[in-house]
Amino acid sequence: SSMAAMARRRASRGALVTVASAASVLTASLAFVALQGTAPAARRATGCSRESRSLRRAATEPGSGGTVVEVDEDDVFQQSIDELALDVRELLITDANIYFIGPDIDSYKDAVREVADMLNYTYTPWDYEGLNNATNDMDLREKVFLVPPLMSIQRWPWPVMRSGLVVWLDPDGYETLSVYERDRIRKLKFPEKKAAFGPEKPPDLLKTEYTPPGDPVDMWMEADVHAKLKEMEHLSVETVVLGSIINAILDNPPKWRGWMRQAKIRGTVDANYETPLQVRREYHSYGMSPRLNRLLKA
Numbered sequence: 001s002s003m004a005a006m007a008r009r010r011a012s013r014g015a016l017v018t019v020a021s022a023a024s025v026l027t028a029s030l031a032f033v034a035l036q037g038t039a040p041a042a043r044r045a046t047g048c049s050r051e052s053r054s055l056r057r058a059a060t061e062p063g064s065g066g067t068v069v070e071v072d073e074d075d076v077f078q079q080s081i082d083e084l085a086l087d088v089r090e091l092l093i094t095d096a097n098i099y100f101i102g103p104d105i106d107s108y109k110d111a112v113r114e115v116a117d118m119l120n121y122t123y124t125p126w127d128y129e130g131l132n133n134a135t136n137d138m139d140l141r142e143k144v145f146l147v148p149p150l151m152s153i154q155r156w157p158w159p160v161m162r163s164g165l166v167v168w169l170d171p172d173g174y175e176t177l178s179v180y181e182r183d184r185i186r187k188l189k190f191p192e193k194k195a196a197f198g199p200e201k202p203p204d205l206l207k208t209e210y211t212p213p214g215d216p217v218d219m220w221m222e223a224d225v226h227a228k229l230k231e232m233e234h235l236s237v238e239t240v241v242l243g244s245i246i247n248a249i250l251d252n253p254p255k256w257r258g259w260m261r262q263a264k265i266r267g268t269v270d271a272n273y274e275t276p277l278q279v280r281r282e283y284h285s286y287g288m289s290p291r292l293n294r295l296l297k298a
Helices: 001-044 081-092 106-120 131-135 157-161 179-189 216-220 238-252 255-266 276-284 288-294
Strands: 054-061 065-072 098-101 122-125 141-145 163-171 226-227
Touching: 054 098, 081 106, 081 238, 081 288, 098 106, 106 122, 106 276, 131 157, 163 238, 179 216, 226 238
Parallel strands: 098 141, 098 163, 122 141, 163 226
Antiparallel strands: 054 065
């Protein structure tokens, strides 16, 4: 009888343990389902999705009450003009000259002068008549040149302008084309003559082939920065110019930045090492915006 009583007690204990474990598993599964059902709703309510890079902030506008405005924290044109000037000055680490080109460049002379003052650059008119005179001043730095359209559509100023940053002030809203698209359009404008059937004529070394003049727009598309003034008419010319310069430099960063970052990751260069240009830039710098600081350290 005692053995039978012990067997019954063991069976009852096993049943209790089984019921308790089943209840705990059921409770955990219900809690997981509940969390799965409420988490997306909570994320939608707070707007904190991982895919969203924009910053939502409540803004009180006159006549509209409290509204939620989408402000992209990475949009360069959401910054103030002072932050834009600081960032451009920080990115021009070599103190390179800036050359402004375009069809109606004289109408933006005041805006170009304002940009030069904000960057602490010296505005200099382009009064060179030939390549020899222009190359004599290539060693000058921190200059802003306003190149007349009759000069910027010629070939000889471009080797001089290539030593700095070329900005195209576009008031007509042209689309930026790549070098392959420009080459395709050029071949359509000036198709090559097909070779005639039969033996070729002996080449005449004294006779040069006629090269048709290039389209001014095609030459201006060779600029480093394309400031689309027509597309951003609601902004000031200074804001468009500075923001376009920042986007162009960040989209096409100098290769030494990538090489230096890779060397620091490999450990061949100390993590705190700075180039002489960076040291000089920090000594003369007035700081940079939080956006640029985040992007350069990303």
